[in-house]
Amino acid sequence: MTKPLFADNKKLPIGKLPAKIMAIDLDDTLLREDLTISDYTIQTLQKATAAGIYVTLCSGRTDNAILPFVRQLEIAGLEQGRFVIAQNGAVIYDLHLRREILYRTVDVDILLEANEIAAGYGLFPEVYNPTTVFTSQDNKWTHVDVGLTGLQMEVVPDFPALLRKGHPKMVIPGEPEVLLRLQDELREKIGSRCVIFISKPYFLEIMPYNCGKGEALQWLCQRLAIPNEQAMAFGDSMNDESMIRLAGLSVAMVNGRDAIKEQAHYVTEFSNNEDGLARFVEKYVLY
Numbered sequence: 471m472t473k474p475l476f477a478d479n480k481k482l483p484i485g486k487l488p489a490k491i492m493a494i495d496l497d498d499t500l501l502r503e504d505l506t507i508s509d510y511t512i513q514t515l516q517k518a519t520a521a522g523i524y525v526t527l528c529s530g531r532t533d534n535a536i537l538p539f540v541r542q543l544e545i546a547g548l549e550q551g552r553f554v555i556a557q558n559g560a561v562i563y564d565l566h567l568r569r570e571i572l573y574r575t576v577d578v579d580i581l582l583e584a585n586e587i588a589a590g591y592g593l594f595p596e597v598y599n600p601t602t603v604f605t606s607q608d609n610k611w612t613h614v615d616v617g618l619t620g621l622q623m624e625v626v627p628d629f630p631a632l633l634r635k636g637h638p639k640m641v642i643p644g645e646p647e648v649l650l651r652l653q654d655e656l657r658e659k660i661g662s663r664c665v666i667f668i669s670k671p672y673f674l675e676i677m678p679y680n681c682g683k684g685e686a687l688q689w690l691c692q693r694l695a696i697p698n699e700q701a702m703a704f705g706d707s708m709n710d711e712s713m714i715r716l717a718g719l720s721v722a723m724v725n726g727r728d729a730i731k732e733q734a735h736y737v738t739e740f741s742n743n744e745d746g747l748a749r750f751v752e753k754y755v756l757y
Contacts, residue, residue, distance in 0.1 A: 481737045487754050490700035491524035493687045498706045499723050502743050514748035519550035528555040528683050533563040534600040535619040558709050559686035560638030574678045575636040580664050591652050593644045597637040611643030639677050646671035669709035684712030
């Protein structure tokens with residue numbers, strides 16, 4: 471791949487970027503702080519699909535929790551809007567076929583061990599189906615998750631039995647300082663067999679081995695015969711790390727974590743609350 475050209479060493483591109491697909495994170499990237507999308511951003515992404523660019527929302531949420539935002543963009547019926555990458559890359563959903571075309575799960579032994587370790591910290595892990603967050607006990611952190619995703623909550627007394635059915639990911643919510651300690655222990659004990667990261671300060675996530683948004687984007691590009699050099703990814707946090715690292719055209723939000731901005735090819739000039747993504751697309755992709 472040709473190394474991207476920057477302007478004045480500020481990680482701004484020179485010339486039009488040849489994107490054919492854009493994988494777009496939701497929270498703190500596409501969405502403003504109040505979880506809304508501006509009319510300007512909607513219109514800009516509609517222009518992108520009209521130009522033949524796939525616009526693929528890419529989130530840790532389930533496909534059902536992503537779908538309302540696809541509907542706001544009014545692109546679900548288009549070829550360029552038919553795919554969503556869900557559960558941080560473990561699932562790719564085809565809205566036209568109405569089914570998963572990629573579905574990966576965490577090894578059951580890992581889920582059971584992580585659940586046991588988390589219990590030692592007084593934490594209650596979660597797993598999901600398209601409509602529901604499942605946990606072993608009603609707790610304030612699962613209510614935070616429900617508030618963000620719009621999913622319903624179900625308390626499952628025999629949580630290990632549910633884990634044995636297999637799931638694309640596990641989320642362990644809790645106090646940020648507690649999760650940092652838990653992350654260290656999990657990485658020591660099971661880190662060689664799965665992917666572990668903190669997405670938001672209060673969400674620790676466990677994913678299948680060698681699985682992430684970036685791997686899912688590469689899989690989708692192969693399916694669509696789109697070269698990686700034409701794959702653009704937008705993100706801000708550590709659950710976006712693999713697509714920022716792997717995409718041929720990676721863009722970090724200026725409001726994102728420093729580690730993501732350092733790894734990205736480009737950084738937006740404006741934040742998520744200032745339509746930073748749409749301004750970047752209009753200036754460097756659509757002009």
